Amino acid sequence: MNRLAPMTLTGATPFVFIVGAPRCGTTFLASHLARHPWVCFSKVKEPHFFAANDLRNVGEAELERLVRSEYLDRFFPHCHESPVLVEASVTYLYTPEQLEPIVRLWPEARFIVAVRDPLRLLPSLHQRLRYIGDETIEDFDRAWAAVPERRAGHQVPRRCADPRFLDYWEAGRLGSYLERLFNVVGRERCFVSVFDDLVADPARQYRKVLDFIGLPDDFQQDFTPARESSGYKIEWLQRILKRPPRAAISVLASEQYQLRVGKGKNDGGGGFAARVLRARKSLLRWNRAPAPPVQVSREVEDHMREMFAEEIALLETLVERPLGHWLGRGKAEALDSAMPVIPER
Secondary structure, rough: OOOOOOOOOOOOOOOEEEEOOOOOOHHHHHHHHHHHHEEEEOOOOOHHHHHHHHOOOOHHHHHHHHHHHHHHHHHHHOOOOOOOEEEHHHHHHHHHHHHHHHHHHHOOOOEEEEEEOHHHHHHHHHHHHHHHHHOOOOOHHHHHHHHHHOOOOOOOOOOOOOOOHHHHHHHHOHHHHHHHHHHHHHHHEEEEEEEEHHHHHHHHHHHHHHHHHHHOOOOOOOOOOOOOOOEOOHHHHHHHHOOOOOOHHHHOOOHHHHHHHEEEEEEHOOOHHHHHHHHHHHHHHEEEOOOOOOOOOHHHHHHHHHHHHHHHHHHHHHHHOOOHHHOOHHHHHHOOOOOOEEEOO
């Protein structure tokens, strides 16, 4: 593969989108791809741009202008001559129709989709949302039961960055969303990474991804699993540091979060904002604690199994491999052992 010309908006630069699902190894794949010498990763791992902006009915000239100014210049200003641009927004799997403009802009774009047993995925997602401040219900069983209320707009935490992930019933419908994604972007543009394979042999799975993208092996060797799940000591402190009030975003939010929500960057050097960010990171490290054990009742586990049986059957058809073992009992007892992800900084 030859190095390509400097980035242009259409055609010239291959684009790779890691589109989800959450808690399925997307961070692991993103972290290793970001190390590849021919890859330029977005400044923010998850820009969520095409999920937040429905551009399907925008004309070609205006589409190019918007994507250039609001997406490329904002999230890829450092990627001038990289052969492959990559980002990893897990919301994209749940807004597949809004990815149609990507194919119009970059016909050679590729999509990496990670899937996992929903009986394991959803409690892990709940635990992660607790850590980042988007979920306030401590117990997964109660969060599972709260879905109908939340669909009606109740019990949704203020400052939750993306309430759709609190709908655990919907987040587990991986078969339906993968089918819709295939219909929009084409099966040939998609690589489906099954979490089982990532756990069994992460190096082999990573090299399959490289082959699909068309990148040479960069001979990475360190694929040591590292668990990302964490807990905290003080909940209110965690929430204000991870999801600060709107008026305090420019001071308390991380630089990446500020860039994602369009608040710009702080002064970055030795100024007041930089000192606040250093103090914030220190507080987050101090407040970190081991993740509490994930507990799911047999009743809720059975409800999940019943709810997602058809989704798993559809997923089996789409990925052309048996996945019926996901429906076995006792799945919720050791949810995140050997999960190969990179710890959050």
